[in-house]
Amino acid sequence: MSERKITETEILNQVYNATDHEALMRAYRDWADRYDSDLLKRFGYVAHIATAKALHEALQGATQARVLDAGCGTGLVGDELTKLGYRHIDALDYSPDMLAQAERKQIYGTMTQADMKRRLPTDDDAYDAVVHGHLHLRPCHRRCLQ
Numbered sequence: 001m002s003e004r005k006i007t008e009t010e011i012l013n014q015v016y017n018a019t020d021h022e023a024l025m026r027a028y029r030d031w032a033d034r035y036d037s038d039l040l041k042r043f044g045y046v047a048h049i050a051t052a053k054a055l056h057e058a059l060q061g062a063t064q065a066r067v068l069d070a071g072c073g074t075g076l077v078g079d080e081l082t083k084l085g086y087r088h089i090d091a092l093d094y095s096p097d098m099l100a101q102a103e104r105k106q107i108y109g110t111m112t113q114a115d116m117k118r119r120l121p122t123d124d125d126a127y128d129a130v131v132h133g134h135l136h137l138r139p140c141h142r143r144c145l146q
């Protein structure tokens, strides 16, 4: 018997309605190995392309820039940046399962598992740019990014 495919609404509900950080991480753990195929083949996701393009424009094409892909997930944004010519991209995500998927793409330098709600384990001025693609920080979304 084949396993029923979770619908777009169901998976987004799990992510958007996560009441605490642990619930959000459980949702990403359960989704990590299907995230790329769901988003790209089923849901028509293109935000990673727009995000990479926006960064490329903001950096005026400076592909030598050191970039931190914060909340990298499975590495969709990093993948697009690599296609644009970026070679110095580090990855950071709180979910070890999403990070493991990103690592398989072999496009990042360092892979860091860290919570962006806390001070990051990176040196000041280590990066020329930080990119966030389609990120939900729960439960303190806006406050944490200030």
Ligand SMILES: C[S@@+](CC[C@H](N)C(=O)[O-])C[C@H]1O[C@@H](n2cnc3c(N)ncnc32)[C@H](O)[C@@H]1O
Pocket: 028, 047, 048, 070, 071, 072, 073, 074, 075, 076, 077, 092, 093, 094, 095, 098, 114, 115, 116, 117, 132, 133, 134, 135, 136, 137, 138
């Ligand atoms: C919707 S995914 C987006 C992934 C990728 N940027 C993309 O465009 O496909 C959001 C990612 O943010 C990560 N995340 C959420 N809260 C975080 C936090 N507090 N610290 C670090 N990563 C976090 C999740 O683990 C998840 O991998």
